[in-house]
């Protein structure tokens with residue numbers, strides 16, 4: 001048999017194979033590791049050292065140095081997987097977290113296999129490859145969170161739509177029965193009035209929910225359109241507040257409205273009415289019956305709408321989240337909603353080139369400020 005140490009052709013072949021392997025590992029951003037199971041030392045490639053955040057000098061073959069950087073919650077899982085692969089002569093494959101430097105976390109995927117001495121019983125080396133899967137993991141986590149939020153949305157939407165639909169259905173059934181039985185009271189003005197009011201309330205609830213769902217899908221597909229026209233922001237707000245006062249009164253909430261001047265501009269009137277109504281509805285829902293303050297002001301460049309209450313408030317961790325779709329802040333399980341109002345409002349404001357900001361502290365109410373350029377280009 002030719003000896004590779006002396007056969008130049010074989011040596012050349014070996015060199016080429018090594019180079020190809022190196023190239024494949026580099027292209028796949030794969031690091032390699034090789035554990036000597038006899039003296040428990042480890043050798044690894046530069047890429048693996050970089051992943052773990054150690055230098056070859058620091059490592060000096062010491063396996064414990066790498067193990068120390070494995071996330072404490074994953075270390076036992078890693079060691080048991082390695083032991084099992086050695087015991088069963090099976091492939092070791094594991095995703096786990098490492099902490100290359102304090103506060104930094106990375107997900108890696110490691111794959112390897114044991115080699116045994118010529119007696120095929122004594123494990124001698126355990127070697128394999130490792131690669132960074134942090135980005136994939138982040139995407140997976142985001143996807144899982146989005147799927148969870150969507151599931152929750154369908155659950156709430158189901159409940160939210162079912163309640164007014166069931167009310168309408170029951171109301172019709174009762175009326176039908178009363179008509180069949182010829183109850184004289186059915187046609188009394190009082191009963192008809194209250195019946196119509198209940199039907200109107202339920203229909204409004206269904207319409208609002210369906211509109212919100214349709215708006216959300218328009219935003220998701222990027223087709224939310226803005227139709228700007230000239231109007232006065234104060235006049236528009238006054239009209240919305242007038243309509244809203246009836247709802248506020250029936251909820252026992254006082255509405256305080258401050259207008260300092262007229263603020264003409266060019267915006268989508270219907271959409272801005274929607275924004276203001278969303279903010280006002282939230283102020284009733286989460287305002288703990290405290291007075292709602294509405295302020296409209298502006299200068300040469302912008303129009304501003306402010307809605308403030310002194311109710312539940314939103315803690316700082318949730319303040320960004322509530323503008324995402326289907327997101328609701330914790331602690332308000334008694335009130336129903338799809339978690340779409342602020343997402344839709346934010347999208348409408350952005351489509352106008354404007355911004356919405358939130359100042360709030362838990363238990364101390366919330367202030368939403370909408371700033372809109374007056375004559376967006």
Ligand SMILES: Nc1ncnc2c1ncn2[C@@H]1O[C@H](COP(=O)(O)OP(=O)(O)OP(=O)(O)O)[C@@H](O)[C@H]1O
Pocket residue numbers: 212278282283285286287309311312313314322327328329330332336337338339340341342343365366
């Ligand atoms: N004024 C407020 N005070 C306290 N929390 C608020 C206020 N406005 C909004 N929130 C919180 O932000 C969350 C998101 O509000 P958003 O209007 O997007 O959804 P929603 O009111 O739950 O449902 P929807 O508006 O779709 O009917 C709410 O569930 C609530 O937790």
Ligand SMILES: [Mg+2]
Pocket residue numbers: 278281282337340341342
């Ligand atoms: Mg809302």
